Amino acid sequence: MADADAPYHHGNLREALLARAEAVLATTGADSLSLRALARDLGVSHAAPGRHFRDRQALLDALAVGGFTRLNEALRAAVDEPGPVTARLAGLGRAYIAFAVANAPLLSLMFTAKHADDSSAELRELGHQSLHIAAGLVALAQAEGVVRAGAPDRLAQVAFSTVHGLAALAVGSLLEDTPLSEATDLALDVLLAGLAAPHGDTARPEA
Amino acid sequence: MADADAPYHHGNLREALLARAEAVLATTGADSLSLRALARDLGVSHAAPGRHFRDRQALLDALAVGGFTRLNEALRAAVDEPGPVTARLAGLGRAYIAFAVANAPLLSLMFTAKHADDSSAELRELGHQSLHIAAGLVALAQAEGVVRAGAPDRLAQVAFSTVHGLAALAVGSLLEDTPLSEATDLALDVLLAGLAAPHGDTARPEA
DNA sequence: AAACATTGTTGTCAATGACAACATCGAGCG
DNA sequence: CGCTCGATGTTGTCATTGACAACAATGTTT
Numbered sequence: 407m408a409d410a411d412a413p414y415h416h417g418n419l420r421e422a423l424l425a426r427a428e429a430v431l432a433t434t435g436a437d438s439l440s441l442r443a444l445a446r447d448l449g450v451s452h453a454a455p456g457r458h459f460r461d462r463q464a465l466l467d468a469l470a471v472g473g474f475t476r477l478n479e480a481l482r483a484a485v486d487e488p489g490p491v492t493a494r495l496a497g498l499g500r501a502y503i504a505f506a507v508a509n510a511p512l513l514s515l516m517f518t519a520k521h522a523d524d525s526s527a528e529l530r531e532l533g534h535q536s537l538h539i540a541a542g543l544v545a546l547a548q549a550e551g552v553v554r555a556g557a558p559d560r561l562a563q564v565a566f567s568t569v570h571g572l573a574a575l576a577v578g579s580l581l582e583d584t585p586l587s588e589a590t591d592l593a594l595d596v597l598l599a600g601l602a603a604p605h606g607d608t609a610r611p612e613a
Numbered sequence: 614m615a616d617a618d619a620p621y622h623h624g625n626l627r628e629a630l631l632a633r634a635e636a637v638l639a640t641t642g643a644d645s646l647s648l649r650a651l652a653r654d655l656g657v658s659h660a661a662p663g664r665h666f667r668d669r670q671a672l673l674d675a676l677a678v679g680g681f682t683r684l685n686e687a688l689r690a691a692v693d694e695p696g697p698v699t700a701r702l703a704g705l706g707r708a709y710i711a712f713a714v715a716n717a718p719l720l721s722l723m724f725t726a727k728h729a730d731d732s733s734a735e736l737r738e739l740g741h742q743s744l745h746i747a748a749g750l751v752a753l754a755q756a757e758g759v760v761r762a763g764a765p766d767r768l769a770q771v772a773f774s775t776v777h778g779l780a781a782l783a784v785g786s787l788l789e790d791t792p793l794s795e796a797t798d799l800a801l802d803v804l805l806a807g808l809a810a811p812h813g814d815t816a817r818p819e820a
Numbered sequence: 821a822a823a824c825a826t827t828g829t830t831g832t833c834a835a836t837g838a839c840a841a842c843a844t845c846g847a848g849c850g
Numbered sequence: 851c852g853c854t855c856g857a858t859g860t861t862g863t864c865a866t867t868g869a870c871a872a873c874a875a876t877g878t879t880t
Binding site: 537580595601 | 766768
Binding site for chain 3: 626657658660661663664
């Protein structure tokens with residue numbers, strides 16, 4: 407049955423589970439992620455994963471944490487690129503969209519709010535970090551006068567919404583035949599133009 | 614066991630299943646939606662749902678179809694409101710966000726692209742209708758000169774992205790303590806300002 | 821009324837998550 | 851040096867579930 411030279415203890419089962427889980431997640435989706443299947447893939451018994459993750463949701467939460475961590479790294483890298491602020495803002499948006507479409511099921515996990523309360527706190531914190539990274543660049547852009555006045559966090563939320571929503575549309579096959587790159591260009595152009603414009607009353611019909 | 618006066622045939626099991634499923638979806642989420650539990654709730658046998666839905670996913674697809682149908686009704690109603698075009702554009706955005714936050718799990722179902730190929734076609738079509746509704750209003754706004762030139766469908770995609778993304782942030786508890794109404798106001802203001810501005814090269818660093 | 825399609829029922833199976841009880845390993849302590 | 855103990859893994863088991871097959875009841879069509 408078992409390999410003769412297989413040690414009783416795996417040695418790094420937790421990491422191996424996460425790695426394998428992420429691969430499965432990316433290919434067949436979160437719903438078809440089974441703890442027992444993971445155990446089989448790694449050659450351990452069906453209950454072994456339970457030693458590292460309280461339940462299935464705990465595994466998914468851990469994946470989400472890893473996803474946010476990598477996302478934030480990517481966002482920070484984009485922010486640190488050289489160049490004018492507007493270009494860096496656009497680059498940040500492109501970085502987010504690139505991550506989102508390349509890790510669609512993972513992103514869905516990251517934003518799905520059915521996590522246990524404890525890991526939920528960590529996930530919220532990581533998500534807020536993402537927004538905070540964007541807010542920092544927004545503040546910089548304000549200092550240079552290319553973005554309207556206003557709370558940077560609030561404006562970052564708007565920017566985040568745009569790119570997150572666009573990624574969602576792309577993943578959901580709702581962009582019809584529009585190439586994602588073109589949709590991205592237009593969305594960033596509209597977004598940056600809107601952020602640049604001074605606060606107007608266009609949206610408020612003074613009702 | 615069974616009620617004596619219970620007829621052998623339910624009479625309207627399909628609709629009853631969908632109604633009950635939607636209630637469960639709204640309260641406990643899609644993951645905890647079990648065909649057998651639905652059957653129990655409705656007092657039918659555990660295999661009865663199978664007569665109306667090939668499998669669990671078929672039920673979820675049907676829910677998604679219903680969701681898109683209701684969403685499109687709400688969007689059309691918003692478009693048909695009287696008033697200036699910009700106000701109607703903002704109203705359309707608010708209508709979307711209202712639907713999204715009031716039906717978060719359903720919306721997630723609607724955008725999750727793991728549907729069987731046949732219902733996937735219907736869902737994509739309904740999703741495109743949503744975008745088309747927005748595109749119509751964008752075209753009208755262009756005629757009145759309050760929205761920049763460009764393909765209305767493309768601009769509608771951008772608008773859709775913004776509100777969809779904002780709803781996602783709100784549902785995911787990533788708005789921190791920002792009230793959704795305020796975030797919505799700001800997002801719509803930025804969006805409409807960006808749509809109004811003539812096509813600039815803000816986002817393209819002439820690379 | 822007799823065949824037939826529709827709808828519902830019972831029975832069953834494999835997969836899964838969760839848990840309990842036990843086994844193995846390694847680290848620290850007497 | 852040997853012991854104990856905690857961490858990690860295993861086997862066994864249970865309830866739940868989705869899916870399917872075989873059968874039963876109902877309504878419809880001819």
